Amino acid sequence: MALPATGLADEVPVTAEDVQNNLNFVWTLVAAFMVFIMQAGFAMVETGFTRAKNACNIIMKNLMDFSVGSIAFWAVGFGLMFGTSNGFFGTTDFFFSGATGDDAPWNFAFWMFQVVFAATAATIISGAVAERTKFSAYLVYSALVSAIIYPISGSWAWGGLFHGGGWLENLGFIDFAGSTVVHSVGGWLALAGAIVVGPRLGKYDKAGRVKPIPGHNIPLAALGVFLLWFGWYGFNPGSTTVGDTSIAIIAVTTTLAAAAGAITAMFATWIKFGKSDIGMTMNGALAGLVGITAGCANVSAVSAIIIGAIAGVLVFASVLFFDRIRVDDPVGAVSVHGVCGAWGTLAAGLFDSAGFSLNQVGVQLLGIGAIFVWAFGTGLILFKLIDLVIGMRVSKEEEMAGLDFTEHGANAYADFQTVRLGTVFSPGQENVNGTTK
Known part of the structure; x- marks a missing residue:
């Protein structure tokens, strides 16, 4: 019996260009999947740093901001950010x-x-407004952030990566993977949201002093930090969208900055409080990651350590500052992403391997300022409008009972109860003064 023809003689030879092209697809998609894992990281960090009675609500928010945001970005956001027109608003x-x-x-x-x-x-944004925000309000602003706010400022710096073009990139603005384009935008929106929704019950006493509200599961938060750190290897090296040797140095600068941020944040708390604080140390690692994101492809390894080290101290000082001015941010999102994102973007100019340039630093400052005004300004307007129409905040009774029950009819730890002095409390339940039992 004759064997079927293979057709090999008719096949088109595979070229080196074909192999590189396919490698670019594979690397870009694998990096995207790694960045997707960061959604789980954010969910775990936020859940761990907050109280047990709101765990289901936080998981729902992180699940739905990706689900709602994906549709919004497909329908409108991608076009505004990368479309063929080069105008201020898009495409x-x-x-x-x-x-x-x-x-x-x-x-x-x-x-x-x-x-x-x-x-x-x-x-x-989710972490900064955690434990007191209506789920319906969260869905509305997640859609609008993904459809309009993030894409418009993103087009200024990254539009030329595809079919569009932006005025900041035309000036030479450096933000390779998004210290400002992604992280500061989220951080400044988070600041606006935290201001509009107000602090949690019991966070400040009548004299304005800070009353800590501890997170219920630090190991879970730590798992989230490790997931985020892992995902950052897709975030930064993946931003090449090319499978070549450049991803190696980007991975190194990313690692060194994160490590330096964790170390300096640890020592800052050790010096200040006499003990090394686990929560602030974890945020130090994230601060280092955010800080290096803009310049990960254009700074040296030594510069990456300096950038991360400064970010670790900066996030510590920033968290204390926002607490003092009564901006209640349960996870430190404004400090980690907003403040350290701005620092990282400036540092990309200060430590540019191509050489220091005052003009470049000026462009970096212009980009930082413009995107702050855009994100914080539109955020205040958006959250105020939502507050007027449907309300941003749950009632006092709902907040005290926990959003898991009042918003979702759920309990993250259904078979777990804490017994104290003959009284049974659900995990994270508060008394009338807002303190946790």
Whole structure:
């Protein structure tokens, strides 16, 4: 019996260019999947740093900001950020209509990488407004952040990565992976949200002194930090969207900055309080990661250590500052992402391997300022409008009972109760003064 023809003689030879092209697709998509894991990281950090009675609510928020945000970014956001027009507000490629033509496969890979970045910006807000925000309000602003606020400022710095173009990138603004474009946008929106929604019950006494509200599961928060650190290897090296040797140095600068941030934050708390604080040390690692994100591809290894080390001290000082001015941010999102994102963007100019330039530093400061005004300004307007229409905050009774029960009819630890002095409390239940039992 004759064997079927293989057809090998008719096959087109595979070229080195084909191999590189396929490698670019694979690396970009693998990096996107790694960044997606950061959603779990954010969820674990926020859940661990807050009380047990709100754990289900936090998981729901982190699940739905990606779900709602993905549809919003597909329908509107991607077009505003990367469409064919070069105007201030955008483009014509709504409903992913630009994903056609000869480059259609790459359109899909590039969209997949960008949607996880949009989700990161949106989910940062969640931690700053945790434990007292209506779930319905959260869904509304998640959609609008992913559809409009994040994409418009993103187009200023990154529009030229695809079909568009932006005024900041035309000036030479450096933000390789998003210290400002992603993290500061999320951080400044988080600041606006925390201001509008107000502090949690019991966070400050009548004299304005801070009353700590401890998180209920620090090991869970630590798992979240490790997931975020792992995901950052997709966030930073993945931003090459090219599978080449450049990803190696980016991975190194990312690692060194995170390590330095954790070390300096640890020593800062040790010096200040006489003990090394685990929560602040974890935030120091995240601060280092945020700080290096802008310059990870254009600074040296030594510079990365300096950038991360400063970020670790800066996040500690920033958390104390916002507590003093009564901005209740349960996870330190404003400090980690907003403040350290701005520092990292400035540092990308200060430590640029191409050489120090006052002009470059000026461009970096312009970008930091412009995006702060945009994100914080639109955030205040958005949250105020939501507050007027449907309300941002749950009632006092709902907040005291916990959002798991009042918003979702759920309990994260259904078979677990704490007994104290003959009284049974659900995990994280508060007394009338807002203190945790």
